[in-house]
Amino acid sequence: MSTHIGASPGQIAPYVLMPGDPYRARWIAETFFEDPVQYNDVRGMLGYTGTYGGVRVSAQGSGMGQPSMAIYAQELFDDFDVQAIVRVGTCGALSEKVAVRDVVLGVSASTDSAMNAARFGRVSYAPAADFELLRLAADVAEEKLLPVVPGGLYSADQLYSPDPTITATLARYGVLGVEMEAAALYTLAAQFSRRALALCTVSDHLLTGEETSAQERQETFEDMIVVALDALVRLDQQHSA
Ligand code: HPA
Numbered sequence: 001m002s003t004h005i006g007a008s009p010g011q012i013a014p015y016v017l018m019p020g021d022p023y024r025a026r027w028i029a030e031t032f033f034e035d036p037v038q039y040n041d042v043r044g045m046l047g048y049t050g051t052y053g054g055v056r057v058s059a060q061g062s063g064m065g066q067p068s069m070a071i072y073a074q075e076l077f078d079d080f081d082v083q084a085i086v087r088v089g090t091c092g093a094l095s096e097k098v099a100v101r102d103v104v105l106g107v108s109a110s111t112d113s114a115m116n117a118a119r120f121g122r123v124s125y126a127p128a129a130d131f132e133l134l135r136l137a138a139d140v141a142e143e144k145l146l147p148v149v150p151g152g153l154y155s156a157d158q159l160y161s162p163d164p165t166i167t168a169t170l171a172r173y174g175v176l177g178v179e180m181e182a183a184a185l186y187t188l189a190a191q192f193s194r195r196a197l198a199l200c201t202v203s204d205h206l207l208t209g210e211e212t213s214a215q216e217r218q219e220t221f222e223d224m225i226v227v228a229l230d231a232l233v234r235l236d237q238q239h240s241a
Contacts, residue, residue: 002079007039013049013056014083015232022046022061029059053233066113066184073185077192084195086228091177091200094167098149100212101220104177106153106198111183113157127186130195136231146223151176155183199224
């Protein structure tokens with residue numbers, strides 16, 4: 001029995017979408033799933049299972065920040081045998097290569113967190129997305145003419161950082177967006193030999209100050225969920241064929 005997810009084995013699908021906000025998990029389930037069933041409300045971190053395109057899928061809130069993400073991802077992989085997790089979130093753009101409403105496909109996730117320093121000692125581990133899932137998501141987005149940009153994410157520990165200069169350096173090294181969870185997700189997926197991908201819509205631009213309206217955020221978020229779900233359906237087809 002898992003401590004923070006009040007479900008029994010089998011109630012969670014092998015494929016899970018993880019928004020940070022638990023209400024987004026509910027919205028994903030109610031909007032996209034057939035026959036959604038809520039399996040968790042421990043700490044209000046809602047989780048649902050249903051079907052999409054004939055494939056069982058779940059949507060589980062991760063909370064904000066790597067410690068919270070790591071608790072839920074670990075329990076999903078270890079206690080519920082989840083095979084693939086797609087984080088569906090937002091990021092702030094660091095680079096002129098991305099615009100608000102673009103979706104960043106997180107190829108890698110640099111981090112200032114002490115979590116991987118505790119895990120790897122003096123080695124600076126490079127958390128990375130699952131290539132097959134990343135490729136499937138890129139294919140789906142291209143077919144649907146949705147603007148996606150593959151590149152690096154920066155998983156920061158502090159949203160309100162007292163020293164914003166590091167983001168300029170990271171942008172020079174090809175990092176496109178800042179968010180707060182992908183590095184922990186990618187690291188745990190590697191630990192358990194599972195697949196993970198982070199898709200982040202750009203909600204605000206750190207260089208231009210531009211922000212999306214609530215309406216725009218909703219529309220882009222919807223497009224991103226379709227990309228994530230269709231990529232998972234294709235992954236399932238490829239591995240059950
Ligand atoms: N920083 C961290 N996380 C975020 C941001 C940001 O600027 N925007 C959206 N998620």
